[in-house]
Amino acid sequence: MKDTFLFQAMIYLAAAVIAVPVAKKLGLGSVLGYLIAGMIIGPACLQFIGKEGQDLMHFAEFGVVMMLFVIGLELEPLRLWRMRRSIAGLGGLQVLLTTVICAGIALLFHTGWKQSLAIGMVLSMSSTAIVLQSLNEKGLMKSAAGESSFAVLLFQDIAVIPILAILPLLASNTLLPQSDDKGHSMQWIDSLPAGVQTLIVLGSVAVVVLTGRYFTRPVFRIIAKTGMREMFTATALLLVVGITVLMSAVGLSPALGTFLAGVVLANSEYRHELESDIDPFKGLLLGLFFIAVGASIDFALILSRPLLILGLVAGIMLLKALVLFILGKAFRLSLAQNFIFSLGLSQVGEFAFVLFSFAFQEGILPKEISDIMIAVVAITMALTPLLMMVNDRLIQPRMCTDSRETREPDVASEDNPVIVAGYGHFGNTVGRFLKANGVNATVLDIDSDNVDFLRKIGVKVYYGDASRHDLLEIAGAHKAKIIVIAINDEEKRLEMIDTVKKHFPHLRMLVRATNRNDAYDLMNAGMLHIYRETLDTSLRMGVDVMRMLGHRAHETTRFSKTFFLQDEKTLKHLSAIRNEEEYIKAMRKNFEDLEATITADREMLTLRTDDAWETEEEEPVPQS
Amino acid sequence: MAKILIEFAHPVFSKSRVQKELVNRCREIEGITFNDLYEQYPDLYIDVKREQELLHTHDIIIWQHPMYWYSGPAILKQWMDLVLEYNWAYGPQGDALSGKKVLSVISCGVRESAYNSQGMNRYEINQFLLPFRQTATLCGMSYLPPFIIFGGNQISNSSLTEHSDKYAAVLSALAKDQLPEEQYLRLDYLQTLDIDFLQDKKF
Numbered sequence: 058m059k060d061t062f063l064f065q066a067m068i069y070l071a072a073a074v075i076a077v078p079v080a081k082k083l084g085l086g087s088v089l090g091y092l093i094a095g096m097i098i099g100p101a102c103l104q105f106i107g108k109e110g111q112d113l114m115h116f117a118e119f120g121v122v123m124m125l126f127v128i129g130l131e132l133e134p135l136r137l138w139r140m141r142r143s144i145a146g147l148g149g150l151q152v153l154l155t156t157v158i159c160a161g162i163a164l165l166f167h168t169g170w171k172q173s174l175a176i177g178m179v180l181s182m183s184s185t186a187i188v189l190q191s192l193n194e195k196g197l198m199k200s201a202a203g204e205s206s207f208a209v210l211l212f213q214d215i216a217v218i219p220i221l222a223i224l225p226l227l228a229s230n231t232l233l234p235q236s237d238d239k240g241h242s243m244q245w246i247d248s249l250p251a252g253v254q255t256l257i258v259l260g261s262v263a264v265v266v267l268t269g270r271y272f273t274r275p276v277f278r279i280i281a282k283t284g285m286r287e288m289f290t291a292t293a294l295l296l297v298v299g300i301t302v303l304m305s306a307v308g309l310s311p312a313l314g315t316f317l318a319g320v321v322l323a324n325s326e327y328r329h330e331l332e333s334d335i336d337p338f339k340g341l342l343l344g345l346f347f348i349a350v351g352a353s354i355d356f357a358l359i360l361s362r363p364l365l366i367l368g369l370v371a372g373i374m375l376l377k378a379l380v381l382f383i384l385g386k387a388f389r390l391s392l393a394q395n396f397i398f399s400l401g402l403s404q405v406g407e408f409a410f411v412l413f414s415f416a417f418q419e420g421i422l423p424k425e426i427s428d429i430m431i432a433v434v435a436i437t438m439a440l441t442p443l444l445m446m447v448n449d450r451l452i453q454p455r456m457c458t459d460s461r462e463t464r465e466p467d468v469a470s471e472d473n474p475v476i477v478a479g480y481g482h483f484g485n486t487v488g489r490f491l492k493a494n495g496v497n498a499t500v501l502d503i504d505s506d507n508v509d510f511l512r513k514i515g516v517k518v519y520y521g522d523a524s525r526h527d528l529l530e531i532a533g534a535h536k537a538k539i540i541v542i543a544i545n546d547e548e549k550r551l552e553m554i555d556t557v558k559k560h561f562p563h564l565r566m567l568v569r570a571t572n573r574n575d576a577y578d579l580m581n582a583g584m585l586h587i588y589r590e591t592l593d594t595s596l597r598m599g600v601d602v603m604r605m606l607g608h609r610a611h612e613t614t615r616f617s618k619t620f621f622l623q624d625e626k627t628l629k630h631l632s633a634i635r636n637e638e639e640y641i642k643a644m645r646k647n648f649e650d651l652e653a654t655i656t657a658d659r660e661m662l663t664l665r666t667d668d669a670w671e672t673e674e675e676e677p678v679p680q681s
Numbered sequence: 682m683a684k685i686l687i688e689f690a691h692p693v694f695s696k697s698r699v700q701k702e703l704v705n706r707c708r709e710i711e712g713i714t715f716n717d718l719y720e721q722y723p724d725l726y727i728d729v730k731r732e733q734e735l736l737h738t739h740d741i742i743i744w745q746h747p748m749y750w751y752s753g754p755a756i757l758k759q760w761m762d763l764v765l766e767y768n769w770a771y772g773p774q775g776d777a778l779s780g781k782k783v784l785s786v787i788s789c790g791v792r793e794s795a796y797n798s799q800g801m802n803r804y805e806i807n808q809f810l811l812p813f814r815q816t817a818t819l820c821g822m823s824y825l826p827p828f829i830i831f832g833g834n835q836i837s838n839s840s841l842t843e844h845s846d847k848y849a850a851v852l853s854a855l856a857k858d859q860l861p862e863e864q865y866l867r868l869d870y871l872q873t874l875d876i877d878f879l880q881d882k883k884f
Contacts, residue, residue, distance in 0.1 A: 600723075609695050610723035611756075 068105045072098045073344050088190050089442035091344045095351020096439075106352050114349035118407060119301070120342025121186045123335050125214070125312040126297050128189065128207070129319015130332050137320055140208050147205055147388050148212020151402075154380050155181035159373070171227040175421045176430070178220050179413060180373060182406035185210045185312070186343055187441050192401065195449075196546040200504055201390055202397035209381075209402060214313050217408060221308070224412070227421050261307045265300055265314055269321030277327045293334040329574070350407070354435045358428060369433045374440065378403035393453055393505035400448050404437035453505065454520075473497040476537050476564075478523035478553060479544030480511060483569050483590065487541050488516075499532045503544070524553040526560040534561045542568040547575050554582050573628060580632045596621055627653070682712060683858055686739035687786075690718045690746040690757045699788040699833040699841060700747060706845040707745075712856045714739060718756045725759050732764040736778060741855055742822070744813065745786040747833075751802070751809040753787075761816060770820045779821030784855075784871070785813055786828045786848065793831040807869060828871040847872060 072094035080090025098105040106113075160177030164170060188206055189198070197203040249257070273296065280292045297315050304314035322328060359366050381399035390398055410431060417427040475498040477488045484500070491498050500516070501523040502508050508520040521528040523544060534540065540557060542550055550568060557564050567586040570576040579587050596617045603613040631653050687707060691700050694717075708715055716735060722728070736742065746753040768774045787806070795801050796809075806829055807814075817824040828851065830836070830844050851871060854860035865871055 609693075609720060611692055611719035612695060614723035615692075 065106070068098055069345060069348060072348060077344070085446065086191060086194055086442050087344075088187055088194075088347055089439075089446075091347030092351035092439045092442070095348035096354060097351075098348070099352030099354070101354065101356040114346060114353060114407070114410060117342050117346035117349050118186075119311075120339055120344075120346050121407065122301055122312045122315050123297055123339035124186065124189060124343060126315035126319040127332055127335055127339055129316040129321075130323050130328050132320055133323045134320055140204065143205055143208035143388065144212050147384055148209045148216075150384055151209050151381060152178075152181045152213060152216050154384070155377055158376060158380065162372075162376075172422055172426070175224060175227050175412075175416050176426075178223070179409045179416070179430075180377070180405050182213050182217070182408045182412075183210060183377070183402040184404050184406040184438050184441065185214065186346055186407055187404060187438055188401050190343060191442055191445055192397075195445075196503070196549050197397060199545065200394060200397070201506055202394040202401070205385065205388065205390060205394075205398050206401055211316070213406065213408075214310050214316070217310050218308070218313075220412070221415075224416060224421065225419055227416075227419075258307050258309060261303050261309070262314075262317065264303065265318050266321055269318045273322060273327070274325060277330075289330060290334045293331050294338065296331075297335065346407070350435055350438055353410075353431070354439065355428070355432050358432050359436070362429070366429060366432055366436070369429070370436045370440070373405060373433065374403045374437055374444075377405075391506045391509060393509070396448055396452050397445075400444050400452075401441070403444065404441040405434040407438070409434040472536055473499045473533060474538045475499070475541060476501065476523075476529070476532055476534060476539070477541045477543060479503075479542070479569075480507065480516075480518055481543070481545055483545075484541065484543030487543060498541070499537070501528065501532055522549075524549055524556050526556045529556065529561065534564060537564060539565045539567060542566055544569075547571055547578070551578060551582055554579075554584065558583075576628055577632045580629070592621065592624065683740040683856055684738065685713045685741045685743060685852060685856055686735055687713060687715045687743045687745050688718060688757070688760065689715060690744075690754045690760075692719055692754050692756070694719070697747065697788075699830055699836065700745075702841050702845045703745065703786070703788070703830075703848055706849045707852055710849060710852050710856065713852060718760060719754075722756065725756055727756075727760055727763050729763050729766070732760065733766075733769065733777070736764070736781075739781070741782045741784065742778075743784045743786055746788075748787050748789045748806075748809075752812070765816070765820060776821060781822045782825055782855075783813075783817040783822045784825040784828060785810060788830045788833045790834040791832065793829075796831075805869075826865055826868045826871045830872070844872065847874070 073091060076094035076097070077087050077090035080093065081087060097103055100106070156174070156177040158177075159180045160170075160173040163173035163176050168176070188210060192198050192203045192206060198207070277289070277292065280288050296318065300314045300318050301311035304311040322331060378399045381402050382395055385395035385398045413422065413427045413430050413434070416422045417424055422430075475491060475496060477484050477491075477498045477500045480488060480500050480502040481504070484502075488498055488500055500511075500518045501521055502511070502518050503520070503522050505520050508518050511518045519528075519532060523529065523532075523542075526534075529540075534557070540561075542553055542557075544550055544553065554566060554568065557566055565586070566584060567588065568579050568584050570579050570587045570589045572589065572591060576587050576589055600610075600613050600617045604610050689700075689704065691697055694700060694704075704715070707713060714735065716732075718727075744753065744757060746757055749755075752758070765771065765778075766775070769777050787810075789796070789806070791801075796804065796806050798804070802809075806827065810827055813827075814824045828848060830841075836844075851860065851874065865874055868874060
């Protein structure tokens, strides 16, 4: 019974379903929830799962591959190109310095140089899964710390390729006889001459790029026409799995391959569909991965040598954080962002599990060291969410140097009728306009860099998560009349709406929306005042195009206003339709939406012949 | 040389036959500033400083527009409300415009017969234009007899050309200071000006 697949699935799902909401409720974040779930059902506690945790982990690592695909989808090639300096510089230096220092310390303990180098290289990696998941959850992916973290992780993913190539060279035959089974990276490709290998590797990268660019669209179009939701999902999965197989076959990192495919598809019209199709798989697999990490923590081993292992954990994390911190400083991260960056990346990554077992198989490391190191790695990973939490609660609040002094006296003066949540490009335009008209607004922002900067130039801003009701309370939400929700993160906005509804029902909410889809979500959340970022500006641009083509300014402006009103009406109409059949149409909403919008536009074209000021001959007025 | 400023207002200019002809003609004349209000301020957000500057540098102001509800289109009223400021255009210190001339050039869709006590509109055009006349007077400007083109809805091409020729001739004469007051002072409408007098000047 215990061994059937369904029973296993039930255990994992139950553990996740119970532990994650509890962890979230306690403010621990989902990653820690999964890890704790793993520890509970693992060999150490309830013993529902045993040693198969390791195999499971390799399988679940596919979640990381999917995550990088989704990240690629959100990253346009241009932005990636802009990050080249931090990827190569920050990432390269991090891997190099950490490797050298860790290897150096290992040497001091009389480990052989080959083993030391192997340990150093493995320890320089961080956990893509944990870091990105946690940053995502906190909405920090687009902050300076988030971007730097991502740059480092991306470089590490690239660095895995040479590391896998170097490791076999470090094998010393004294420990174990060279086995025929050389681990997962050793493929048929190794039997080919180096030149051919390079060609094949470059060729497969080209295949990924070309497939993404020219092949996927027609395929997705055909699949979308079948109208079968599961076919689209299957195709999306096939794409990711296919790339993974191809990349593994030529010895490249599958995560890197799918990331590349994601970037190529970032501008395609199927982006959102792909994202929403892959997302649940990604989430569950990552969850499974975290559970497996939790389950793999070998408490017996830890208890047998507690001081050594805990010492190693503390030493490694401290060292990694220190290297990262210095680099962050060198790359001009602000103190607050640097703490997020350096503490966030201070764990050893999941790749270490593979590399350590590989190093053991290769005979580079004896079993004893490799087992201890695997335990150490698992603990560093489990500690990361905790460390991030400590950073959030204890370190970050102190970063905005004077947050305490200013907050205190302000409580009394917080009689402002308006609260502006989010003071980025969107929010600050609203805020500046209000200020210019003598309307006082209390401003909250979550980007500590931005807060510091704004304070420096004399804008009164509070650092803090505007979706937290206690912070809103301090900001005077009880006395305010209106809250402008201008934060960047769509999900945070929805969260914030819930908070306001629950705790401050008297507040009028004016909400920023990214696009039509986001506006639908906001309508579902009951919002009445929704402001789509792109609507007014795009129309203004359209008007200017018409004017440059020689159309009359006033007539075009009038028509754009008509268009604007019609578009808002259409949005409400379509949103109502969407709700009824939501689950059937969710997958195809983008096509249908665009189609419906364009149809509505076409019907509107009759309005183009604006009847205003028209008259028959003998009617008195207006006359032209 | 007198400098002429045409304040033109037509919300659907692209559909107007009469005004298009007039505008085409008056744009050919040298020394005339053509200020297309709806084009300049499509959302009726008028740049008051710019407009006052324009008024300042011209001697003759022309309000050229179609007849809408016995008055001008909305932007013309907006223009008056905003530009003709207290103590600038009128009031104790308001003498920025004094001594200038104002001319209304108006196109009507219906025939002239509609504008009298027996017609559907019951009053003469000049009676409807009282607010314009009084606005000019309060600002110390002299209000010329208006130039009206009637029957715009069914006007023939030849008749339209005739009118625009006359309009062009009037503008040229005004620009060159060759239209003495006694020529038009007793007229009710400027389009009834003796065309021979203008032709003698050979424009």
